[in-house]
Amino acid sequence: MLIGGATLAQEVPYEEYDLDNGLHVILHQDNTAPVITAGVMYHVGSKDEDPGRTGFAHFFEHLLFEGTENIERGQWFDIVSSHGGSNNANTTQDRTYYYETFPSNNLELALWMESERMLHPVINQIGVDTQNEVVKEEKRQRIDNAPYGKVIYGTGINPHLFGKHPYGKSVIGSMEDLDAAQLDEFIAFNHKFYNPNNAVLVVAGDIKIDETKKMISDYFGTITNNAPKPTRTVIEETPITNTIKETEYDSNIQIPLKILAYRTPGMKSRDAYVLDYISTLLTGGKSSRMYKKMVDEQKIAMQVLAFPRTMEDYGTYILGALPLGDVSLDTLTTAMDEEITKLQTELITDREYQKLRNQFENQFVNSNSSIQGIANSLARNYMLYDDTSLINKEIEIYRSITPEDIKRVANEYLKKNQRLELDYLAEPAQ
Template sequence: MKNSLMALSGALMLGGIASAQNVAFEEYNLDNGMHVILHNDPSAPVIITSVMYHVGAKDENPERTGFAHFFEHLLFEGTENIKRGEWFKIVTSNGGTNNANTTEDRTYYFEVFPSNNTELGLWMESERLLHPVINQIGVDTQNEVVKEEKRLRYDNSPYGQLIPVVKKNMFKNHPYRWTTIGSMDHLDAAKLEEFQAFNKKFYIPNNAVLVVAGDISNKEQTKKWIQQYFGRIPKGPAITRQTFTEAPITKTITDTFEDPNIQIPMIVTAYRTPSMKTRDARVLDFISGILSDGKSSRLYKKIVDDNKTALQVGAFSYSQEDYGTYILYGLPQAPHTTEDILKEMDEEIIKLQTELISEKDLTKLKNKYENQYVNGNSSVEGIADNLATYYLLYGDVNLINTEKDIYNSITREEIRDVAKKYLNPNQRLVLNYVPSKDKAQN
């Protein structure tokens, strides 16, 4: 009886948290097809103006990879009304901050200002869309910036080639096979007209969602500004997107990659998984939690803590709009080897496939997700990003409030069945990520 009362109390507490965290929003379309989402939160005198475009690395020409990420940099160069080099000065001089980021599926830009600068933020984002200046000076400048970023994040970073190598093996047909940063040779070879054509095709209002979130003291005035600055932008031609299908992996893929930046080898296994929009992808998130979320997780406790086979182990779901990739990795602790780690990781996966996790562990998973949900919506920046993402990539803005219900409805049986469905030896890549032979000899 006592346990039942405690469980009921916990459920009521979870329900209270979820209800308290519901995000109110209003959404509508402009005549040019741009989707608009407004979220009012007067708790702090700040406003975020953000635009997410449905263009990422997967929309690129295979001979011109890196374009989507390149535009993340290029579109801060300036506009017809914002001189080159002035963008960041305008933002900082008005008490704001700004940033942008790119994935395989979308590109996102945002400014955070004191709420009395709402109009400024809207004007700047409309300028980026309506009056970008794409010239050779900007292309050449940002080309050097992107090259330096690639050197830091990929070429000279320990284990920096891990994701590129995994992607190349997991995808043979889909554009997910290349990285967001793309090829420097492709960017060097591209003509100015190609960058301008990319902008004209994808940077159109009917391929974007505008989110205004924060202290919207006068919603009607905000709507007037939105109409004034964005409503006049011409609608672009509808974008036809090609569908790419990958053949199932039916036997183990093996590969070896030599990295001159490392001294300790890494064993990596990767499995192709379904779109992040599916229920199975959410179940895989729970499986990640079971296997590698913290020092009490199964992989860490067994392989690092108890057996001391590995210095580090982990598992994560690399979720994307069309497909996902589920990745496990480990670094051996001498005298153990990567083969020892692989054996122990496989044992834990088999246990998930054949035994139901306990009700206590399931409750723990749900509580952890609830906490992540609350944290993800604890700032106006997080809410704006989530609103844009749920609209553009999931097709349902209200998932910001209801996705937690999907996670809370996951069962122990589903965890077992999803592990059996996707995490099998004949469906995976086994990658030996090792120090380069030249370095080892030195």
């Protein structure tokens, strides 16, 4: 058993332990408001899918709301809302997270529902068929028919950066793969991944620790594992040594977009935090470098962007700009490269450095300002970083970053010969 703690004013106390079946439990008690969040994060994402069966992890995000042996089909959301609660789920390349937020007098209901999802899910053909249509509609809305959808969800970028690793696949997957899958394949996926030994349960908010432990033992302690804990081997990508130049088309846009995308280290790397600093320096507000230069001064871009997508094994780093008027995409590339070169050759100013530190201090405090946010952070830090205590000490990593680190990371990862240059264009007229 471990007790978390730190010297920061916004310290988040927590307690964590394991049940005999391998389920990891994290408890955070905060009795200032009569609200609780209970969530279960499973270590399964799109990278865990078999070839030819993409989309399974995201599909299960939907499928496991269908019902259980003791919750009738279609009743999940009604039960939650009728007890004053809310719930949701989300899937990434690396994990799937389900959670409920309730008035604290419904803690036991939340625990029962999540134990039902783990122990007694009903996976049948009617549920698969129903959610198949739901997922198809989600893909149409978010990717196929949404402006810049393939950039927002990475489907127009990741396949060019990852040739071996499953990060090159879309999280939402292939509709053809889902259509071709048989019912027994969905059942097998559930048996393999949705077990106590592959999950973390977090309960945060207005709880009493001893009472909560007793409920958790009652509802989760007797659940057995259907399969051994999954083992993973990180698939090593071949280094990118020559610029990749590609074009993607989008029938939903009129203004093109220039993207520079790089493959970067996984989320546990300290350099991933340095790239966060670089993003904010370049496009974090109207006083940022790229915004001031390209939008305000040169008036060549109507919008600029820079952001990392951190994942467990690798990350990606995206720079982009939308042209103003008839400015060419090559002109945008030149301007972005000038800013990258500046990072690679000059240390940032003391004023910029202090502003970055202040912004991330504020961001760190805000990330722990809600019970839902705390629950998510605790689960994520344990599962993907192997360090629950990051909820209190992650700011120390940001504080340790120096101007020299920013220059070094820009030189190491933001090289022209190690990137994708993507022209994202409107679909040509037929």
